[in-house]
Amino acid sequence: MALSHDVLVVGAGLAGMRAALAAQAAGADVAIVTKVYPVRSHSNAAQGGINAALNPEDSWESHAYDTVKGSDYLGDQDAIEILAREAPGAIVELERMGVVFNRDEHGRLGSRNFGGASHARTYFVGDFTGQAILHVLYEQLVKSGIRTYNEHFCSQLLADGGGAVAGVTAFDMRSGEVLQIGARAVVLCTGGIGRVFEPSTNALICTGDGSALAYRAGAPLMDMEMVQFHPTTLKSNGALISESARGEGGYLLNSEGERFMKKTAPNAMELASRDVVSRAAQIEINEGRGVDGCVLLDVRHLGAAKIMERLPQIRELGLEFAGADMITDPVPVLPGMHYQMGGIRTDVHGATPIAGLYAAGECACVSVHGGNRLGANSLLETVVFGRRAGAAAAEFASGRKAASLPESLRDDEERRLRTLVERPGTERTAALRLEMGTTMTRQVGVFRDEPTLRDAERKLALLRERFAGVSIGDKGRLFNQALVAALELDFMLDLARTVVAGAIARTESRGAHTRVDHPRRNDAEWLRHTLCHHTPDGPVVSTAPVTITQWEPTERKY
């Protein structure tokens, strides 16, 4: 039986569920395809909070300006204005859905400080805000009755004769059955590309599937060189220690016990934006003032009671993976890959240049984060632009007839996957993935230069060739995770090359992208987005202007 929906959302994290609910509210028949279950998404991991100028002393203009400045002026200001204006409504809506936000003494929503922000505008649920919101959106999803294709891996986008998106092929990982699902509009909400780097704070499912699908289908990827390195990750396994530790007043110390942020950000100190703090921490480590390759995060002065109420989960992480109890000891941390500011280029309605194809959340680049995302703006982006993309996709779908795709497309895909499983070879997925990840971390990290990037480019091209020799170690149909891992690596190899291509092209230092051979920001040439286009020979880079509405670029000081 042919499956078909008005709107098909790929991914069931915050952006995906919000998009699906919005599309349904606009009257569309909606379904979600997810390679896990809705509550398993990496949105869970967002600890600190979600930003909005709700307080009467705050303003959306202030939130927008902080975001523009945080982005190092690479964010598109029309999109940022929308983000900041729609934030208060979005948070109140989440609260009414049932999110158990912390309150102030009057029972109203209570906020905390966060990096790069001029007001305490981060609303939160302890230190598991992402999980608390994700599970409430899941509750709303249950209420809506929207169909979810759980543990279905979306393996390709289907187009109609005119080049518009007309559906996907996906396989049920549990049974191996390949499905063809028709759709008048598809919304990609597949999250970040964290696993391109090793280590990364990102979950193992963050393999950028949607970004790669869109890229291959002809949608350009924008600003892929803008990779956020979070200042406080654990050395042992790359796990994230939330910015809320610093938001609540935590210090960063070097081996001499000095709060080294005073050198680079004397006003904001530890709460300067993440690119600034990560660079400062990496310099301490590189110049020999680190502790075992790390700097120290110290929250002891907050006291046990506050740590237990506001930071219980990260204390648990410190205990388990660093052997340090943050109540009594500082915990060693270092900058680690955390977030991809770049992604599938969309307009403020989530529309990509491909008709019928939409994107929202971390996989998309609207762009509200530009060169550097502020903490607690990512959860906000998922709900604001998830809603907009879902509504826009529903509207597009209502004005379009369903394409009639030949059923043979399903059979073709089944044959392609079977061939992949059965092909002979000597390479192993895990080995190639590790080489890719360590190359990216070593050569495309906090500090970059052209020769090192060129070398990474060559290594990635070689890995792409070697991928053809990967043999899949599971030949069965049921729950073939070896097949899934190979498909994910195939996607990630494409994405890694776009990160490097963007990094080579951008001959300046802006936001998270620091070129030691081009140490200055260069607005004359590079107040522009990079766009990566897919070709059989690898990515080709072009550029596009940044939208400026009311904030002219100036030097960034914290």
Place this chain on the structure above:
Amino acid sequence: MEVKLSVQRCHPDARPASWWQDYTVDVPEHATVLDALLAVRDDQDETLTLRCSCRSHICGSCTMRINGRSTLGCKTKLDAARARLREGEPIRIQPAGNMAVIKDLAVNLEGFFDKVKAVTPYLQPTGPEPEREYIVPNEAMLTVREAMACILCGACVSACNSLEAEPRFLGPAALAKAWRFTEDPRDGRDAERLEFLSSVPGGIWDCTHCFACVEVCPKDVRPMERILELRRRSMEAGFTDNNGSRHSQAFLDTISRSGRLDETRVAMRSVRGPSELLEWTPVGVKSFLRGKVPLRHKPIPGALRVKAIFAAAEAQGRRDSKRGAR
């Protein structure tokens, strides 16, 4: 360091369909059981199937039994898993319990999520919409948050003893979710929720309060305590026309009267009436033959003092509820 694992494999297509397989892997000191299993899958055996994602116990994917205990692979350090084993004895890894295996450590989760869906798991406010957010005390949110910490990993369901006997039991995770709404001052459907939970087959009265879910929960949600509170609240709300609450009341009555449990009386008073009593006759006969239905029930020597304890507890309860009302 070198670690030995023994994994209970299951491939429905293979013959035999289930077997134990040993692996030895070299992993760093701080590694978890999940890290070790991923090292096996990456480097030795790509057919080994397990769910995982976040590696920091927030996504709830890698639920499994480690040396018989239901837990998350990513929350169990290898050191801890080996602590009670003999020298050279492998760490035993099995799929989660109470759910059918699809392949290796991946179990069928559809039934688990169906039960979560069965408790009307979304906020149902009844009053007028506030202009902005609902105004509620932070303490109330902190209390609800205890259950919102649940990541739906299913470790509790895996360990649940009641589920083995009664597959319809909604289970600890779904009932902790249900509690979250009865506890939320923004929800207006407490009565409907409590009525459903106390009367549906597999509802709150099917918990045997064995503490297994409390013991294994990786997020300290303490599902059993939530279930006991749901029972108390449902009885207070007058939903007492069910065997569970009749049983509970009869239990109290016999002990307050004679100082010890009168099994015969409790059994007879727990059922709805003569027709249901008839249904239980075979069980009754069996119990009788094993000496579990004493015909004569004598109070214990200190029964009067037990009565005094009950009276004191009731008086204290009345004082507490008055204070609460103020």
